[in-house]
Amino acid sequence: MAIITFNEEKNIADCIRSIESVADEIIVLDSLSTDRTKEIATSFSKVKFYESPFPGHVEQKNKAIGFCSNDWIFSLDADERADKTLVHSIEAFLESENITVNGYKIARLTYHLGRWIRHSGWYPLRRFRLFQKNAATWVGENPHDYIELKSGSIGKVMKGDILHYSFTDFSHQITTINQFSSIVAYTRYAKGERFSLAKTIFKPFGKFLEIYLFKFGFLDGIPGLWIAIASAFSTYLKYAKLYELDRKQIERPSNVRKEYGKN
Structure with missing residues:
Protein backbone atom coordinates (compact mmCIF):
# COMPACT_ATOMS: atom_id res chain seq x y z
CA MET A 1 0.00 0.00 0.00
CA TYR A 165 -13.62 12.74 2.86
CA SER A 166 -12.25 15.46 0.65
CA PHE A 167 -13.52 18.60 2.40
CA THR A 168 -14.46 19.36 5.99
CA ASP A 169 -16.86 22.08 4.82
CA PHE A 170 -17.53 24.45 1.91
CA SER A 171 -14.82 26.85 3.08
CA HIS A 172 -12.32 23.99 2.89
CA GLN A 173 -13.47 23.27 -0.66
CA ILE A 174 -12.90 26.89 -1.68
CA THR A 175 -9.42 26.82 -0.12
CA THR A 176 -8.62 23.65 -2.07
CA ILE A 177 -10.00 25.10 -5.30
CA ASN A 178 -7.79 28.15 -4.83
CA GLN A 179 -4.72 25.97 -4.26
CA PHE A 180 -5.38 23.47 -7.04
CA SER A 181 -6.25 26.13 -9.63
CA SER A 182 -2.90 27.76 -8.89
CA ILE A 183 -1.08 24.47 -9.49
CA VAL A 184 -2.94 23.88 -12.77
CA ALA A 185 -2.26 27.41 -14.02
CA TYR A 186 1.40 27.20 -13.05
CA THR A 187 1.80 23.77 -14.68
CA ARG A 188 0.02 24.77 -17.88
CA TYR A 189 2.02 27.98 -18.21
CA ALA A 190 5.27 26.02 -17.81
CA LYS A 191 4.09 23.79 -20.68
CA GLY A 192 3.47 26.79 -22.95
CA GLU A 193 -0.24 27.53 -22.54
CA ARG A 194 -1.16 31.22 -22.58
CA PHE A 195 -4.11 33.33 -21.49
CA SER A 196 -7.31 33.26 -23.55
CA LEU A 197 -10.11 35.75 -22.86
CA ALA A 198 -12.65 33.61 -24.72
CA LYS A 199 -11.85 30.55 -22.61
CA THR A 200 -12.00 32.65 -19.44
CA ILE A 201 -15.53 33.75 -20.33
CA PHE A 202 -17.05 30.61 -21.82
CA LYS A 203 -15.29 27.68 -20.11
CA PRO A 204 -16.74 28.34 -16.62
CA PHE A 205 -20.27 28.51 -18.03
CA GLY A 206 -19.71 25.26 -19.90
CA LYS A 207 -18.36 23.60 -16.76
CA PHE A 208 -21.47 24.56 -14.79
CA LEU A 209 -23.75 23.03 -17.43
CA GLU A 210 -21.59 19.90 -17.58
CA ILE A 211 -21.74 19.29 -13.82
CA TYR A 212 -25.27 20.41 -13.03
CA LEU A 213 -27.18 19.18 -16.09
CA PHE A 214 -25.22 16.66 -18.14
CA LYS A 215 -23.74 14.90 -15.08
CA PHE A 216 -27.02 15.15 -13.14
CA GLY A 217 -25.72 17.38 -10.36
CA PHE A 218 -29.29 18.53 -9.75
CA LEU A 219 -30.02 15.07 -8.34
CA ASP A 220 -27.58 15.83 -5.50
CA GLY A 221 -29.85 18.63 -4.27
CA ILE A 222 -28.41 21.90 -3.00
CA PRO A 223 -24.92 20.35 -2.59
CA GLY A 224 -25.03 19.49 -6.31
CA LEU A 225 -25.75 23.13 -7.15
CA TRP A 226 -22.90 24.31 -4.92
CA ILE A 227 -20.54 21.79 -6.54
CA ALA A 228 -21.47 22.98 -10.04
CA ILE A 229 -20.95 26.63 -9.09
CA ALA A 230 -17.66 25.84 -7.35
CA SER A 231 -16.46 23.87 -10.40
CA ALA A 232 -17.25 26.81 -12.66
CA PHE A 233 -15.41 29.13 -10.28
CA SER A 234 -12.42 26.78 -10.27
CA THR A 235 -12.33 26.86 -14.06
CA TYR A 236 -12.40 30.66 -14.05
CA LEU A 237 -9.56 30.82 -11.51
CA LYS A 238 -7.27 28.70 -13.67
CA TYR A 239 -7.53 31.19 -16.55
CA ALA A 240 -7.41 34.27 -14.31
CA LYS A 241 -4.15 33.03 -12.79
CA LEU A 242 -2.83 32.15 -16.23
CA TYR A 243 -3.41 35.83 -17.10
CA GLU A 244 -1.17 36.90 -14.20
CA LEU A 245 1.56 34.54 -15.32
CA ASP A 246 1.24 35.44 -19.00
CA ARG A 247 1.47 39.16 -18.24
CA LYS A 248 4.54 38.59 -16.03
CA GLN A 249 2.73 40.04 -13.03
CA ILE A 250 3.92 37.08 -10.97
CA GLU A 251 6.46 34.28 -11.38
CA ARG A 252 4.23 31.76 -9.63
CA PRO A 253 0.99 31.93 -7.65
CA SER A 254 1.74 32.74 -4.00
CA ASN A 255 0.12 29.52 -2.73
CA VAL A 256 2.27 27.19 -4.86
CA ARG A 257 5.07 25.76 -2.75
CA LYS A 258 8.57 26.78 -3.83
CA GLU A 259 9.74 23.19 -4.32
CA TYR A 260 6.81 22.39 -6.62
CA GLY A 261 7.94 21.34 -10.08
CA LYS A 262 11.48 20.51 -9.00
CA ASN A 263 12.51 16.87 -9.44
Missing part, protein backbone atom coordinates in the same frame (compact mmCIF):
# COMPACT_ATOMS: atom_id res chain seq x y z
CA ALA A 2 1.22 3.52 -0.79
CA ILE A 3 0.10 6.90 0.59
CA ILE A 4 1.58 10.39 0.12
CA THR A 5 1.06 12.94 2.90
CA PHE A 6 1.55 16.53 3.95
CA ASN A 7 0.13 17.72 7.28
CA GLU A 8 -2.45 14.93 7.44
CA GLU A 9 -2.59 14.39 11.21
CA LYS A 10 -6.41 14.51 11.11
CA ASN A 11 -6.71 11.84 8.39
CA ILE A 12 -3.78 9.48 8.32
CA ALA A 13 -4.79 7.18 11.20
CA ASP A 14 -8.27 6.45 9.82
CA CYS A 15 -6.81 5.93 6.35
CA ILE A 16 -4.30 3.36 7.60
CA ARG A 17 -6.82 1.58 9.86
CA SER A 18 -9.23 1.09 6.97
CA ILE A 19 -6.80 -1.11 5.03
CA GLU A 20 -4.29 -2.27 7.67
CA SER A 21 -5.75 -5.77 7.94
CA VAL A 22 -4.95 -6.69 4.31
CA ALA A 23 -1.68 -4.77 3.80
CA ASP A 24 1.72 -6.45 4.09
CA GLU A 25 3.40 -3.06 4.28
CA ILE A 26 2.17 0.53 4.24
CA ILE A 27 4.45 3.03 2.53
CA VAL A 28 3.92 6.62 3.70
CA LEU A 29 5.89 9.18 1.69
CA ASP A 30 5.64 12.50 3.48
CA SER A 31 6.41 15.95 2.09
CA LEU A 32 8.11 17.29 5.23
CA SER A 33 4.99 17.76 7.34
CA THR A 34 5.06 20.24 10.22
CA ASP A 35 2.28 18.59 12.23
CA ARG A 36 1.98 15.14 13.90
CA THR A 37 1.68 13.16 10.66
CA LYS A 38 4.97 11.32 11.16
CA GLU A 39 4.31 10.56 14.83
CA ILE A 40 0.86 9.12 14.08
CA ALA A 41 1.85 7.18 10.96
CA THR A 42 4.88 5.55 12.54
CA SER A 43 2.77 4.34 15.49
CA PHE A 44 1.43 1.64 13.13
CA SER A 45 3.71 -1.40 12.94
CA LYS A 46 3.23 -1.98 9.21
CA VAL A 47 4.17 1.59 8.21
CA LYS A 48 7.46 2.35 6.50
CA PHE A 49 7.84 6.13 6.66
CA TYR A 50 9.86 8.17 4.16
CA GLU A 51 10.31 11.91 3.65
CA SER A 52 10.98 13.87 0.48
CA PRO A 53 10.36 17.43 -0.79
CA PHE A 54 7.22 17.70 -2.90
CA PRO A 55 7.86 18.09 -6.67
CA GLY A 56 4.23 17.47 -7.67
CA HIS A 57 1.44 14.95 -7.12
CA VAL A 58 2.31 12.73 -10.08
CA GLU A 59 6.02 12.77 -9.33
CA GLN A 60 5.57 12.12 -5.60
CA LYS A 61 3.18 9.21 -6.12
CA ASN A 62 5.56 7.58 -8.60
CA LYS A 63 8.33 8.01 -6.05
CA ALA A 64 6.14 6.28 -3.45
CA ILE A 65 5.67 3.34 -5.81
CA GLY A 66 9.45 3.00 -5.92
CA PHE A 67 9.57 2.39 -2.17
CA CYS A 68 7.07 -0.50 -2.36
CA SER A 69 8.64 -3.95 -2.16
CA ASN A 70 5.67 -6.05 -3.31
CA ASP A 71 4.46 -6.73 -6.85
CA TRP A 72 0.91 -5.51 -6.17
CA ILE A 73 0.19 -2.03 -4.80
CA PHE A 74 -3.00 -0.51 -3.43
CA SER A 75 -3.01 3.29 -3.44
CA LEU A 76 -5.01 5.63 -1.22
CA ASP A 77 -4.85 9.34 -0.51
CA ALA A 78 -4.74 10.30 3.16
CA ASP A 79 -8.32 11.62 3.06
CA GLU A 80 -9.63 8.31 1.68
CA ARG A 81 -10.75 5.07 3.33
CA ALA A 82 -11.47 1.58 2.00
CA ASP A 83 -15.02 0.53 2.91
CA LYS A 84 -15.71 -2.95 4.32
CA THR A 85 -16.93 -4.32 0.99
CA LEU A 86 -13.73 -3.21 -0.70
CA VAL A 87 -11.60 -4.74 2.05
CA HIS A 88 -13.41 -8.06 1.54
CA SER A 89 -12.84 -7.79 -2.23
CA ILE A 90 -9.12 -7.26 -1.68
CA GLU A 91 -9.02 -10.21 0.71
CA ALA A 92 -10.61 -12.40 -1.98
CA PHE A 93 -8.10 -11.08 -4.51
CA LEU A 94 -5.17 -11.97 -2.24
CA GLU A 95 -6.51 -15.50 -1.85
CA SER A 96 -7.03 -16.03 -5.57
CA GLU A 97 -4.62 -17.86 -7.85
CA ASN A 98 -3.60 -17.54 -11.51
CA ILE A 99 -4.16 -13.78 -11.70
CA THR A 100 -3.80 -12.74 -15.34
CA VAL A 101 -4.55 -9.00 -15.12
CA ASN A 102 -2.37 -6.04 -14.17
CA GLY A 103 -4.84 -3.69 -12.57
CA TYR A 104 -8.30 -3.21 -11.06
CA LYS A 105 -10.46 -0.10 -11.08
CA ILE A 106 -12.30 0.93 -7.94
CA ALA A 107 -15.15 3.43 -7.51
CA ARG A 108 -14.73 6.44 -5.24
CA LEU A 109 -17.61 7.91 -3.22
CA THR A 110 -17.18 11.42 -1.79
CA TYR A 111 -18.84 12.82 1.34
CA HIS A 112 -19.50 16.56 1.09
CA LEU A 113 -21.90 19.09 2.57
CA GLY A 114 -23.61 16.52 4.77
CA ARG A 115 -24.26 13.79 2.21
CA TRP A 116 -22.68 11.24 -0.10
CA ILE A 117 -22.42 12.75 -3.59
CA ARG A 118 -23.65 10.17 -6.12
CA HIS A 119 -23.83 12.37 -9.23
CA SER A 120 -22.16 15.64 -10.37
CA GLY A 121 -19.39 13.65 -12.09
CA TRP A 122 -18.08 12.63 -8.66
CA TYR A 123 -19.39 9.06 -8.60
CA PRO A 124 -18.51 6.37 -9.41
CA LEU A 125 -15.33 7.93 -10.94
CA ARG A 126 -13.63 4.54 -11.30
CA ARG A 127 -9.84 4.62 -11.39
CA PHE A 128 -7.01 2.10 -11.11
CA ARG A 129 -6.04 1.83 -7.46
CA LEU A 130 -4.90 -1.80 -7.22
CA PHE A 131 -2.18 -2.51 -9.76
CA GLN A 132 1.04 -4.35 -10.49
CA LYS A 133 4.07 -2.23 -9.69
CA ASN A 134 5.95 -2.83 -12.93
CA ALA A 135 2.89 -2.42 -15.15
CA ALA A 136 1.61 0.96 -14.00
CA THR A 137 2.63 4.60 -13.59
CA TRP A 138 1.02 7.76 -12.29
CA VAL A 139 0.27 10.30 -15.04
CA GLY A 140 -2.04 13.29 -15.57
CA GLU A 141 -2.02 17.04 -15.10
CA ASN A 142 -1.03 18.02 -11.57
CA PRO A 143 -2.81 17.90 -9.21
CA HIS A 144 -5.28 15.66 -11.06
CA ASP A 145 -3.31 12.41 -11.21
CA TYR A 146 -4.37 8.91 -12.20
CA ILE A 147 -2.81 5.50 -12.80
CA GLU A 148 -2.17 4.37 -16.36
CA LEU A 149 -1.38 0.75 -17.14
CA LYS A 150 1.73 0.45 -19.30
CA SER A 151 0.98 -3.14 -20.26
CA GLY A 152 -1.29 -6.08 -19.58
CA SER A 153 -5.02 -6.55 -19.25
CA ILE A 154 -7.60 -4.99 -16.96
CA GLY A 155 -9.60 -6.85 -14.33
CA LYS A 156 -13.26 -6.35 -13.52
CA VAL A 157 -14.18 -3.37 -11.36
CA MET A 158 -13.73 -4.39 -7.74
CA LYS A 159 -16.78 -4.41 -5.50
CA GLY A 160 -16.77 -1.76 -2.81
CA ASP A 161 -15.90 1.92 -2.68
CA ILE A 162 -13.06 4.15 -1.70
CA LEU A 163 -14.69 6.61 0.70
CA HIS A 164 -13.41 10.12 0.10
Whole structure:
Protein backbone atom coordinates (compact mmCIF):
# COMPACT_ATOMS: atom_id res chain seq x y z
CA MET A 1 0.00 0.00 0.00
CA ALA A 2 1.22 3.52 -0.79
CA ILE A 3 0.10 6.90 0.59
CA ILE A 4 1.58 10.39 0.12
CA THR A 5 1.06 12.94 2.90
CA PHE A 6 1.55 16.53 3.95
CA ASN A 7 0.13 17.72 7.28
CA GLU A 8 -2.45 14.93 7.44
CA GLU A 9 -2.59 14.39 11.21
CA LYS A 10 -6.41 14.51 11.11
CA ASN A 11 -6.71 11.84 8.39
CA ILE A 12 -3.78 9.48 8.32
CA ALA A 13 -4.79 7.18 11.20
CA ASP A 14 -8.27 6.45 9.82
CA CYS A 15 -6.81 5.93 6.35
CA ILE A 16 -4.30 3.36 7.60
CA ARG A 17 -6.82 1.58 9.86
CA SER A 18 -9.23 1.09 6.97
CA ILE A 19 -6.80 -1.11 5.03
CA GLU A 20 -4.29 -2.27 7.67
CA SER A 21 -5.75 -5.77 7.94
CA VAL A 22 -4.95 -6.69 4.31
CA ALA A 23 -1.68 -4.77 3.80
CA ASP A 24 1.72 -6.45 4.09
CA GLU A 25 3.40 -3.06 4.28
CA ILE A 26 2.17 0.53 4.24
CA ILE A 27 4.45 3.03 2.53
CA VAL A 28 3.92 6.62 3.70
CA LEU A 29 5.89 9.18 1.69
CA ASP A 30 5.64 12.50 3.48
CA SER A 31 6.41 15.95 2.09
CA LEU A 32 8.11 17.29 5.23
CA SER A 33 4.99 17.76 7.34
CA THR A 34 5.06 20.24 10.22
CA ASP A 35 2.28 18.59 12.23
CA ARG A 36 1.98 15.14 13.90
CA THR A 37 1.68 13.16 10.66
CA LYS A 38 4.97 11.32 11.16
CA GLU A 39 4.31 10.56 14.83
CA ILE A 40 0.86 9.12 14.08
CA ALA A 41 1.85 7.18 10.96
CA THR A 42 4.88 5.55 12.54
CA SER A 43 2.77 4.34 15.49
CA PHE A 44 1.43 1.64 13.13
CA SER A 45 3.71 -1.40 12.94
CA LYS A 46 3.23 -1.98 9.21
CA VAL A 47 4.17 1.59 8.21
CA LYS A 48 7.46 2.35 6.50
CA PHE A 49 7.84 6.13 6.66
CA TYR A 50 9.86 8.17 4.16
CA GLU A 51 10.31 11.91 3.65
CA SER A 52 10.98 13.87 0.48
CA PRO A 53 10.36 17.43 -0.79
CA PHE A 54 7.22 17.70 -2.90
CA PRO A 55 7.86 18.09 -6.67
CA GLY A 56 4.23 17.47 -7.67
CA HIS A 57 1.44 14.95 -7.12
CA VAL A 58 2.31 12.73 -10.08
CA GLU A 59 6.02 12.77 -9.33
CA GLN A 60 5.57 12.12 -5.60
CA LYS A 61 3.18 9.21 -6.12
CA ASN A 62 5.56 7.58 -8.60
CA LYS A 63 8.33 8.01 -6.05
CA ALA A 64 6.14 6.28 -3.45
CA ILE A 65 5.67 3.34 -5.81
CA GLY A 66 9.45 3.00 -5.92
CA PHE A 67 9.57 2.39 -2.17
CA CYS A 68 7.07 -0.50 -2.36
CA SER A 69 8.64 -3.95 -2.16
CA ASN A 70 5.67 -6.05 -3.31
CA ASP A 71 4.46 -6.73 -6.85
CA TRP A 72 0.91 -5.51 -6.17
CA ILE A 73 0.19 -2.03 -4.80
CA PHE A 74 -3.00 -0.51 -3.43
CA SER A 75 -3.01 3.29 -3.44
CA LEU A 76 -5.01 5.63 -1.22
CA ASP A 77 -4.85 9.34 -0.51
CA ALA A 78 -4.74 10.30 3.16
CA ASP A 79 -8.32 11.62 3.06
CA GLU A 80 -9.63 8.31 1.68
CA ARG A 81 -10.75 5.07 3.33
CA ALA A 82 -11.47 1.58 2.00
CA ASP A 83 -15.02 0.53 2.91
CA LYS A 84 -15.71 -2.95 4.32
CA THR A 85 -16.93 -4.32 0.99
CA LEU A 86 -13.73 -3.21 -0.70
CA VAL A 87 -11.60 -4.74 2.05
CA HIS A 88 -13.41 -8.06 1.54
CA SER A 89 -12.84 -7.79 -2.23
CA ILE A 90 -9.12 -7.26 -1.68
CA GLU A 91 -9.02 -10.21 0.71
CA ALA A 92 -10.61 -12.40 -1.98
CA PHE A 93 -8.10 -11.08 -4.51
CA LEU A 94 -5.17 -11.97 -2.24
CA GLU A 95 -6.51 -15.50 -1.85
CA SER A 96 -7.03 -16.03 -5.57
CA GLU A 97 -4.62 -17.86 -7.85
CA ASN A 98 -3.60 -17.54 -11.51
CA ILE A 99 -4.16 -13.78 -11.70
CA THR A 100 -3.80 -12.74 -15.34
CA VAL A 101 -4.55 -9.00 -15.12
CA ASN A 102 -2.37 -6.04 -14.17
CA GLY A 103 -4.84 -3.69 -12.57
CA TYR A 104 -8.30 -3.21 -11.06
CA LYS A 105 -10.46 -0.10 -11.08
CA ILE A 106 -12.30 0.93 -7.94
CA ALA A 107 -15.15 3.43 -7.51
CA ARG A 108 -14.73 6.44 -5.24
CA LEU A 109 -17.61 7.91 -3.22
CA THR A 110 -17.18 11.42 -1.79
CA TYR A 111 -18.84 12.82 1.34
CA HIS A 112 -19.50 16.56 1.09
CA LEU A 113 -21.90 19.09 2.57
CA GLY A 114 -23.61 16.52 4.77
CA ARG A 115 -24.26 13.79 2.21
CA TRP A 116 -22.68 11.24 -0.10
CA ILE A 117 -22.42 12.75 -3.59
CA ARG A 118 -23.65 10.17 -6.12
CA HIS A 119 -23.83 12.37 -9.23
CA SER A 120 -22.16 15.64 -10.37
CA GLY A 121 -19.39 13.65 -12.09
CA TRP A 122 -18.08 12.63 -8.66
CA TYR A 123 -19.39 9.06 -8.60
CA PRO A 124 -18.51 6.37 -9.41
CA LEU A 125 -15.33 7.93 -10.94
CA ARG A 126 -13.63 4.54 -11.30
CA ARG A 127 -9.84 4.62 -11.39
CA PHE A 128 -7.01 2.10 -11.11
CA ARG A 129 -6.04 1.83 -7.46
CA LEU A 130 -4.90 -1.80 -7.22
CA PHE A 131 -2.18 -2.51 -9.76
CA GLN A 132 1.04 -4.35 -10.49
CA LYS A 133 4.07 -2.23 -9.69
CA ASN A 134 5.95 -2.83 -12.93
CA ALA A 135 2.89 -2.42 -15.15
CA ALA A 136 1.61 0.96 -14.00
CA THR A 137 2.63 4.60 -13.59
CA TRP A 138 1.02 7.76 -12.29
CA VAL A 139 0.27 10.30 -15.04
CA GLY A 140 -2.04 13.29 -15.57
CA GLU A 141 -2.02 17.04 -15.10
CA ASN A 142 -1.03 18.02 -11.57
CA PRO A 143 -2.81 17.90 -9.21
CA HIS A 144 -5.28 15.66 -11.06
CA ASP A 145 -3.31 12.41 -11.21
CA TYR A 146 -4.37 8.91 -12.20
CA ILE A 147 -2.81 5.50 -12.80
CA GLU A 148 -2.17 4.37 -16.36
CA LEU A 149 -1.38 0.75 -17.14
CA LYS A 150 1.73 0.45 -19.30
CA SER A 151 0.98 -3.14 -20.26
CA GLY A 152 -1.29 -6.08 -19.58
CA SER A 153 -5.02 -6.55 -19.25
CA ILE A 154 -7.60 -4.99 -16.96
CA GLY A 155 -9.60 -6.85 -14.33
CA LYS A 156 -13.26 -6.35 -13.52
CA VAL A 157 -14.18 -3.37 -11.36
CA MET A 158 -13.73 -4.39 -7.74
CA LYS A 159 -16.78 -4.41 -5.50
CA GLY A 160 -16.77 -1.76 -2.81
CA ASP A 161 -15.90 1.92 -2.68
CA ILE A 162 -13.06 4.15 -1.70
CA LEU A 163 -14.69 6.61 0.70
CA HIS A 164 -13.41 10.12 0.10
CA TYR A 165 -13.62 12.74 2.86
CA SER A 166 -12.25 15.46 0.65
CA PHE A 167 -13.52 18.60 2.40
CA THR A 168 -14.46 19.36 5.99
CA ASP A 169 -16.86 22.08 4.82
CA PHE A 170 -17.53 24.45 1.91
CA SER A 171 -14.82 26.85 3.08
CA HIS A 172 -12.32 23.99 2.89
CA GLN A 173 -13.47 23.27 -0.66
CA ILE A 174 -12.90 26.89 -1.68
CA THR A 175 -9.42 26.82 -0.12
CA THR A 176 -8.62 23.65 -2.07
CA ILE A 177 -10.00 25.10 -5.30
CA ASN A 178 -7.79 28.15 -4.83
CA GLN A 179 -4.72 25.97 -4.26
CA PHE A 180 -5.38 23.47 -7.04
CA SER A 181 -6.25 26.13 -9.63
CA SER A 182 -2.90 27.76 -8.89
CA ILE A 183 -1.08 24.47 -9.49
CA VAL A 184 -2.94 23.88 -12.77
CA ALA A 185 -2.26 27.41 -14.02
CA TYR A 186 1.40 27.20 -13.05
CA THR A 187 1.80 23.77 -14.68
CA ARG A 188 0.02 24.77 -17.88
CA TYR A 189 2.02 27.98 -18.21
CA ALA A 190 5.27 26.02 -17.81
CA LYS A 191 4.09 23.79 -20.68
CA GLY A 192 3.47 26.79 -22.95
CA GLU A 193 -0.24 27.53 -22.54
CA ARG A 194 -1.16 31.22 -22.58
CA PHE A 195 -4.11 33.33 -21.49
CA SER A 196 -7.31 33.26 -23.55
CA LEU A 197 -10.11 35.75 -22.86
CA ALA A 198 -12.65 33.61 -24.72
CA LYS A 199 -11.85 30.55 -22.61
CA THR A 200 -12.00 32.65 -19.44
CA ILE A 201 -15.53 33.75 -20.33
CA PHE A 202 -17.05 30.61 -21.82
CA LYS A 203 -15.29 27.68 -20.11
CA PRO A 204 -16.74 28.34 -16.62
CA PHE A 205 -20.27 28.51 -18.03
CA GLY A 206 -19.71 25.26 -19.90
CA LYS A 207 -18.36 23.60 -16.76
CA PHE A 208 -21.47 24.56 -14.79
CA LEU A 209 -23.75 23.03 -17.43
CA GLU A 210 -21.59 19.90 -17.58
CA ILE A 211 -21.74 19.29 -13.82
CA TYR A 212 -25.27 20.41 -13.03
CA LEU A 213 -27.18 19.18 -16.09
CA PHE A 214 -25.22 16.66 -18.14
CA LYS A 215 -23.74 14.90 -15.08
CA PHE A 216 -27.02 15.15 -13.14
CA GLY A 217 -25.72 17.38 -10.36
CA PHE A 218 -29.29 18.53 -9.75
CA LEU A 219 -30.02 15.07 -8.34
CA ASP A 220 -27.58 15.83 -5.50
CA GLY A 221 -29.85 18.63 -4.27
CA ILE A 222 -28.41 21.90 -3.00
CA PRO A 223 -24.92 20.35 -2.59
CA GLY A 224 -25.03 19.49 -6.31
CA LEU A 225 -25.75 23.13 -7.15
CA TRP A 226 -22.90 24.31 -4.92
CA ILE A 227 -20.54 21.79 -6.54
CA ALA A 228 -21.47 22.98 -10.04
CA ILE A 229 -20.95 26.63 -9.09
CA ALA A 230 -17.66 25.84 -7.35
CA SER A 231 -16.46 23.87 -10.40
CA ALA A 232 -17.25 26.81 -12.66
CA PHE A 233 -15.41 29.13 -10.28
CA SER A 234 -12.42 26.78 -10.27
CA THR A 235 -12.33 26.86 -14.06
CA TYR A 236 -12.40 30.66 -14.05
CA LEU A 237 -9.56 30.82 -11.51
CA LYS A 238 -7.27 28.70 -13.67
CA TYR A 239 -7.53 31.19 -16.55
CA ALA A 240 -7.41 34.27 -14.31
CA LYS A 241 -4.15 33.03 -12.79
CA LEU A 242 -2.83 32.15 -16.23
CA TYR A 243 -3.41 35.83 -17.10
CA GLU A 244 -1.17 36.90 -14.20
CA LEU A 245 1.56 34.54 -15.32
CA ASP A 246 1.24 35.44 -19.00
CA ARG A 247 1.47 39.16 -18.24
CA LYS A 248 4.54 38.59 -16.03
CA GLN A 249 2.73 40.04 -13.03
CA ILE A 250 3.92 37.08 -10.97
CA GLU A 251 6.46 34.28 -11.38
CA ARG A 252 4.23 31.76 -9.63
CA PRO A 253 0.99 31.93 -7.65
CA SER A 254 1.74 32.74 -4.00
CA ASN A 255 0.12 29.52 -2.73
CA VAL A 256 2.27 27.19 -4.86
CA ARG A 257 5.07 25.76 -2.75
CA LYS A 258 8.57 26.78 -3.83
CA GLU A 259 9.74 23.19 -4.32
CA TYR A 260 6.81 22.39 -6.62
CA GLY A 261 7.94 21.34 -10.08
CA LYS A 262 11.48 20.51 -9.00
CA ASN A 263 12.51 16.87 -9.44
